[in-house]
Amino acid sequence: MPRVEKEYDDIPGTFVFDQERSRRGYGINMFCMSLMKAENRKAFKDNEAEYLKKFPLTPEQTEAILKRDYNRMLELGGNIYFTAKLGATDGHSFQHLAAVMTGSTQEGYAKMMLGGGRPIEGNRSKSGKHERKSKPAAKAKGRKKAGSKRG
8 A cells, every 4th residue: 555645754854753654664663673682683694584584574675674775664664763773783873874874974974963963955845845935035234123112
């Protein structure tokens, strides 16, 4: 069943983990949660494709996991906190995963975040319908503001 488009699907750079994605990603999330146990991490690392057969995954979900395509896992219903367990199983920090997911290096990602994150301009919507059309005109100096007591 295809995903019903939501208004918030227009947010760039993320997939909102809603009720529909939660249902769709059940198998991905249960797989990732299984990695909390050392014996499951070992079984997965010994034969990844075989281990994944224990979970109700679609072929697309299985492929995303095997390729470590974290953005695709999120799109297919993975929860970021659960999918991070797969990254940890591979020995990666959350910062590493975030950098990979944003197409950046760890250093570049850290610098961006320390600098306040992504700029809002150009990142309001995928469709562009929420982008500011033009910059607001600067207020003239000395203009009386509404409600001002200045005469």
